Amino acid sequence: MATDRERQLVERSRDDAAAFGELYDFYLPRIYGFILRRVQDRCVAEDLTSMTFQRALENVRRADFRNECLGGWLFRVASNAVVDHARHARRLISLGDLPEGEEPGDLALDALAAALDRDQLRRALLSLPAGHRELLVMRYYDDLDTTELATAFGCSRETLAVRLHRALRALRAAIVKEAADVA
């Protein structure tokens, strides 16, 4: 969705349900897919998706909502919801299902890694620090554009570009290390 169009719709959403409806129609599949790829449970995904859009509705109607990139904002809320859910689930229900320290975004990471042709690249990707992995997964698997990523990570586009560059460099270094280990 064009940025100007999106901003207009967000602006109108404060008192126009149809405008919010158009935003909802546009973002629902992406947000739902983003969540489902991480929780693997349709019921949970529906819960978290509904919560994400409820928060969006609350926030776009607030006068102090920063109308910059709703998509990135939605992904940030969805991402936080997934993390919260996994932590609650680990604490309350499925003790031991997730190894300590492993975040739920790793399900998406696994899916991306599984689609890679090169074993070396796959191992290198899995060995990256969580911050780099998360960024790469959201960029290349969830297909967020730069603006969305910047908003989702709460940084400027320039900072985001630097972080992405560093993540790729880290990946390249990890590949080199993998090759050295094998040798």
Added chain:
Amino acid sequence: MSLDDRHEMAQLEGLGAELAEAGHLARTASARRTTPDPEFAGRLRAELLGSLPQPLPVPMAVAPVTPVEAAQCAPETLVERRGPGRAFGNAPANGESRLEEGKRWRARQVQTISAPRLGVVPAPKAATAPKAATAPKAEVKPAIVRHAEPASLSGHVAALRPSVHWRIPTRIPPSRWVALGLAASIVIVSLMIGTTFLFPVGPTASAEVAVATTVVRGGTSSPLVAGAELHEGDVVDVGAGGRATLVMGGSFVRMAPGSELRLDRLDPSHPVVNQLSGRAYHRVSVGPNGNYTVITDTVTWVATGTAFDLDRHPVGAGGEEVTGLALLDGLNLQGPQVKAALNQGQGAVVQLASAGSSARAPAIDQISAKILADPWLVQNAHLDALAGLDLGELAVDVGPVASLVPSPTVAPTAAPTADPFRQPTLGPTRRPTPRPTPAGPPNLGNLTISDNGDGTFTFNWPKYTGDGFTFYKLVYADWGRTPSYPASPYWACNSGVDQNSWTGSIDIGDYAVRVQVVDESKGSVIRAQTKVVRLKVTGPTPTPGPTPPPTQSLGSLSVQDDGGGYFTFSWAPYTGGWPFDAYKLVYMTWPGSPSYLSHYDGFWAFGTGQTSSGSILVPSGHWAFRVQAIGTPGGKGYDFARTGVFEVTVP
């Protein structure tokens, strides 16, 4: 930039391309699985927007919705019950976590099935629908009003939102453990000895719709009201002009005027209904190991599928016959000298002698279009379609009828219909009831679909010329369901009234497709729509194509600053001779190597004959631009040629 830097940049670009391709593959592989359920999408949309699809017209007088229907299609008819100071959509008060908020969504779905807790009132627009008075008054009466809503709350219309609290289990003091143990022991013992001491009442059903209906319990007859519980052994009798919908677990049965049922067993997994007379539409949901049985005298019908219709009526002198229609999946019937299995789309007529024994083998035939045009079936088809249920054979009864525009409904008729399965008898010939004219938005015309042979399809439809246009929605659903905005997903949303075509790639599948003209100014009103068209997309036949040549260099990209953020980009034409689709002018944040096939922040597309972009507005930022000649040899994207990267800074 040094040579090492360039080398590193190329390596990182390659890594990015590999990741992008893997991501694309992974997304494609999970695309269908990660598509939100249309029912969920529609309901959440309704909840968020506060108002939803106007009351949906059906060709006959519509009975108030069953819980199943209410849960699936008409959340606007459910009144949320909540205390003051907690406006819908606000953040949960006093520290409820977001997870709890999310849990409530699921809880709502469950709760809407629970009839006794529902508060169903007519949707606001139903009450004011123009000339809806052609339907009986009962149509706009509250079906179930369990909670008298204060006036201050009556404006809140949303999905039912019961308060569900859950918390981290805490340690239970020993005394409570003892009490808990005792209670559990009593329950277990009572279950083991089969006593009904603790649970004197067996499983129950409920009447979700009851108009001109009586229930006979223990020899005493009393009017049946909507929401009333029903017990095993109850006989439900629907008078002429009445109707009833009974819910048994996940299954339900809609009773036609003049029908009579006895509820022999109400185990949700193994319900048994004795259809004493008349016609009833059965919708089965009993789980994988369950079964749903209907007894018609000595003939027993066991659903092997999901939806069927039984019509028991007198024929000849003292005889009776039963017509069974397998509408969705199969249906078995068994009795003295009678045993048959019906597949979906088949119907059977079984004649019963006055003594109740089968007189002859059942007559089995395909269900004809004439039978499916029966108003009773049409009415059930629409109710099921509105609930988002699979329609099976009844899919032909909906077509473009379902809409969001209130329109007059056709009064119900209790007249029996002609049944081609029926054997000729000496009795009076039944007069066919005229099929009601389908109500709905005006027909937009025909939707035509052409296969472009490359995985893409082009959809064309007539241009809308009426008022209230906001956009065209090219909506789709799995074949057998009726696509309708906003509940259904869509491939295209054209906001120009002249944009009456769309081309795009479609995943493999069997779809029901149509175009709807949506007026968003009044809350998703469908102004017009095409008929539903079936689109079957099968996998492409892999044909080994020639290997495309190496990517050709187009040299440098020429950029002219036109001022004000406008730039003109020019490039050399591709001369390799391979057919390609378009030039793509792609860009991404500098530094970077944008590629249409892997990663970019945006792009413009130009025809194969163009070598200049003309003056275009570039957004503010620090960008890397490039032009690529993109084609799809063998169905896979490929850049036949590309320019170098050009750095552009727009303040």
